[in-house]
Amino acid sequence: MYQPTATEENYLKTIYHLSNTGIKSVNTSSIATSMETTAASVTDMLRKLSDKEWINYEKYKGVKITRKGEKVALGIIRKHRLWEVFLTNILDFEWDEVHHMAEELEHVSSEELIKRLDTFLGHPKFDPHGDPIPDQTGKMESHDKFNLSAGEAGEKYIITGVTDHSTLFLKHLRKYGLLPGVTVSIAEIMDYDKSMLVKVNKDKFHLSLEVSKNILIKKYVSSK
Amino acid sequence: MYQPTATEENYLKTIYHLSNTGIKSVNTSSIATSMETTAASVTDMLRKLSDKEWINYEKYKGVKITRKGEKVALGIIRKHRLWEVFLTNILDFEWDEVHHMAEELEHVSSEELIKRLDTFLGHPKFDPHGDPIPDQTGKMESHDKFNLSAGEAGEKYIITGVTDHSTLFLKHLRKYGLLPGVTVSIAEIMDYDKSMLVKVNKDKFHLSLEVSKNILIKKYVSSK
DNA sequence: TACTATTTTTAGATTTGTCTAAATTTAATA
DNA sequence: TATTAAATTTAGACAAATCTAAAAATAGTA
Numbered sequence: 086m087y088q089p090t091a092t093e094e095n096y097l098k099t100i101y102h103l104s105n106t107g108i109k110s111v112n113t114s115s116i117a118t119s120m121e122t123t124a125a126s127v128t129d130m131l132r133k134l135s136d137k138e139w140i141n142y143e144k145y146k147g148v149k150i151t152r153k154g155e156k157v158a159l160g161i162i163r164k165h166r167l168w169e170v171f172l173t174n175i176l177d178f179e180w181d182e183v184h185h186m187a188e189e190l191e192h193v194s195s196e197e198l199i200k201r202l203d204t205f206l207g208h209p210k211f212d213p214h215g216d217p218i219p220d221q222t223g224k225m226e227s228h229d230k231f232n233l234s235a236g237e238a239g240e241k242y243i244i245t246g247v248t249d250h251s252t253l254f255l256k257h258l259r260k261y262g263l264l265p266g267v268t269v270s271i272a273e274i275m276d277y278d279k280s281m282l283v284k285v286n287k288d289k290f291h292l293s294l295e296v297s298k299n300i301l302i303k304k305y306v307s308s309k
Numbered sequence: 310m311y312q313p314t315a316t317e318e319n320y321l322k323t324i325y326h327l328s329n330t331g332i333k334s335v336n337t338s339s340i341a342t343s344m345e346t347t348a349a350s351v352t353d354m355l356r357k358l359s360d361k362e363w364i365n366y367e368k369y370k371g372v373k374i375t376r377k378g379e380k381v382a383l384g385i386i387r388k389h390r391l392w393e394v395f396l397t398n399i400l401d402f403e404w405d406e407v408h409h410m411a412e413e414l415e416h417v418s419s420e421e422l423i424k425r426l427d428t429f430l431g432h433p434k435f436d437p438h439g440d441p442i443p444d445q446t447g448k449m450e451s452h453d454k455f456n457l458s459a460g461e462a463g464e465k466y467i468i469t470g471v472t473d474h475s476t477l478f479l480k481h482l483r484k485y486g487l488l489p490g491v492t493v494s495i496a497e498i499m500d501y502d503k504s505m506l507v508k509v510n511k512d513k514f515h516l517s518l519e520v521s522k523n524i525l526i527k528k529y530v531s532s533k
Numbered sequence: 534t535a536c537t538a539t540t541t542t543t544a545g546a547t548t549t550g551t552c553t554a555a556a557t558t559t560a561a562t563a
Numbered sequence: 564t565a566t567t568a569a570a571t572t573t574a575g576a577c578a579a580a581t582c583t584a585a586a587a588a589t590a591g592t593a
Contacts, residue, residue, distance in 0.1 A: 092580065113541055126581055128542055133579090145541060145588060176425040186419050193413045201400040316550065337571060350551055352572055357549090369558060369571060 087137045091192040094161050095120065096130050097139055100150050101158035106248075111148045159223040164199050165191040166212035166219075171202060173213040180213040180264065181255030214255070215246025215265035215301065233269070233292075233300040234279065241270040241305035249299040258300070261290060268305055311361045315416040318385050319344065320354050321363055324374050325382035330472075335372045383447040388423050389415040390436035390443075395426060397437040404437040404488065405479030438479070439470025439489035439525060457493070457516075457524040458503065465494040465529035473523040482524070485514060492529060 089097065099119045103111045113131070117124045135142035139154030150158065168190040172183040200221070203209075210226050211217055217225035230245050244267045247254065258264065262285055272282040272289065279294040292300075313321065323343045327335045337355070341348045359366035363378030374382065392414040396407040424445070427433075434450050435441055441449035454469050468491045471478065482488065486509055496513065497506040503518040516524075 090579080114539095122580095123582065124541060125543080125583080129580075172422070176422070176429055178425070186417070186422055189417045189419075190414075193410070193417075195410050195413075198396070198400070198410055201402070205400055314549080338569095346550095347552065348571060349553080349573085353550075 089137075089139070089157055093130070093134060093137075093139070094157065094192060096127075096134060097150070097154050097158045098161050098165075100134075100140060100148060101155060101162070104150055111150075113147075116148070156223060159219045161191050163219040163221075163223075164193070166216060167199060167202050167206065167209070169212045169214070170206050170209045170218070174206065174209075179259060181252045181259060183213065184250065184252070211246075211265065213265070214250060215244070228303055230301040230303060232298055233271075233281075233302050234294055234297040236271050236281075236297075236302060238271050238274045238281075241268060242302035243268055243305050244300060245303050246301040247299055248301060254296075254299060257296070261285065262288070263300065269302070313361075313363070313381055317354070317358060317361075317363070318381065318416060320351075320358060321374070321378050321382045322385050322389075324358075324364060324372060325379060325386070328374055335374075337371075340372075380447060383443045383449075385415050387443040387445075387447075388417070390440060391423060391426055391430065391433070393436045393438070394430050394433045394442075398430065398433075403483060405476045405483060407437065408474065408476070435470075435489065437489070438474060439468070452527055454525040454527060456522055457495075457505075457526045458518055458521040460495050460505075460521075460526060462495050462498045462505075465492060466526035467492055467529050468524060469527050470525040471523055472525060478520075478523060481520070485509065486512070487524065493526070494529075 096116070099116055100111055103115055103119060113124050113127045116131075117127045120127070131140065131142045131148060134140045134154070138151055139157060141149045141151060165187045168187040169180075169183045172178045172186055173180055178186075209218055217227055219225040228245060232248075233242065233244075236242055244263060244265050246265055247258070263269070267285060270284045272284055274281045279297075281292050281297055282289060283292055320340070323340055324335055327339055327343060337348050337351045340355075341351045344351070355364065355366045355372060358364045358378070362375055363381060365373045365375060389411045392411040393404075393407045396402045396410055397404055402410075433442055441451055443449040452469065456472075457466065457468075460466055468487060468489050470489055471482070487493070491509060494508045495505050496508055499505065503521075505516050505521055506513060507516055
């Protein structure tokens with residue numbers, strides 16, 4: 086059993102995300118784009134990851150993550166999301182400020198540290214962006230999320246997360262108070278551009294399709 | 310102004326410690342011993358650190374840390390010690406368990422993070438081992454510590470720190486409840502081997518010179 | 534199917550930090 | 564002071580992660 090380097094951990098995390106959230110097959114160039122590196126660098130790394138049995142890789146045939154690799158990826162994702170909870174809930178950072186710090190903290194190796202951090206935080210199930218936190222065995226909740234852009238006029242929803250994690254987008258949402266847990270009702274959907282008029286608490290405002298496509302929601306149910 | 314790598318930070322930290330606590334001049338081999346590496350590697354690194362003006366270095370003449378280098382070193386020491394406080398006070402680790410984790414956490418770059426951690430912890434002045442925590446400008450407390458081995462029979466002292474930070478030693482002290490802040494009175498000092506009989510709370514036990522030499526104390530003053 | 538266009542891989546370099554072994558410099562001692 | 568001993572530096576090599584440019588394989592299309 087090998088100990089992954091921080092770089093290997095980052096590759097596995099990216100491959101895991103592309104496998105699960107992306108539509109296209111996980112190929113060299115999609116990894117290169119995600120990681121802001123070159124295809125040549127990715128090819129080099131894929132051979133290493135394959136040697137260590139974290140992925141199945143055949144030249145020109147793309148990549149499939151193995152059980153072992155998934156376990157590594159989920160471990161990193163767990164650390165990342167727990168540190169994000171720590172940074173927002175304990176150190177009072179805003180949800181759009183924590184990503185970069187968590188990217189560094191996730192590579193701190195101690196398993197015992199993360200176990201105690203989890204306990205200290207009260208075993209949170211979701212991070213500040215609404216993404217589920219895997220437990221020690223890799224299991225996590227997954228309520229059937231869908232996009233706000235698929236919501237219907239007159240209906241009430243609860244925000245559960247986002248699909249765009251960029252600082253720019255998160256800051257934009259923060260300005261409107263559009264955070265996970267918040268209730269939104271769709272007042273009207275414009276035929277012309279699919280933009281929508283939404284109500285949050287007493288406020289009413291306009292959201293472009295660009296924005297609503299990147300907000301995840303679930304149906305509002307009054308009794309919990 | 311350069312951004313130091315984690316490795317450069319570790320070298321500067323070691324050079325700072327050797328400059329301030331060690332007796333001998335800071336030469337290549339003492340750095341190599343401290344860092345468990347070879348003299349050749351140290352020489353390579355000294356040239357890099359010198360290029361970046363963190364040390365003054367002349368071939369064969371040893372090393373002197375510059376103001377700039379000292380600032381970097383104190384920044385790392387500040388982070389290390391604040392994380393140690395976090396790990397013991399918040400996550401309930403024992404004082405002999407935190408060093409390795411803090412060595413990783415100290416390289417997390419965000420200054421804002423450490424500033425907020427400091428606030429969250431209540432601006433502690435000392436870490437769990439009794440070592441002073443530098444503030445943002447690099448200043449720190451330094452009460453005139455001396456070794457328990459220099460204490461006198463019949464006198465009462467307060468433990469303020471240790472000079473040996475090894476897990477083995479810290480675990481040993483923990484067994485006896487010999488932690489910073491604890492009051493110790495010396496009942497008797499043996500002429501033969503300079504070992505001492507000490508009283509801590511209701512317990513009485515024997516400490517070898519080897520042990521007492523590595524415990525730092527200050528005089529006990531009843532009113533605060 | 535044949536020919537582009539795209540994607541992917543290889544070849545060869547570079548940077549950081551490390552090593553061993555050899556050469557050089559400084560220190561110690563007869 | 565001459566010579567041995569110890570410390571230090573250089574030379575050359577290696578592993579990890581990266582890059583550019585060129586070659587090879589796959590996909591798309593006339």
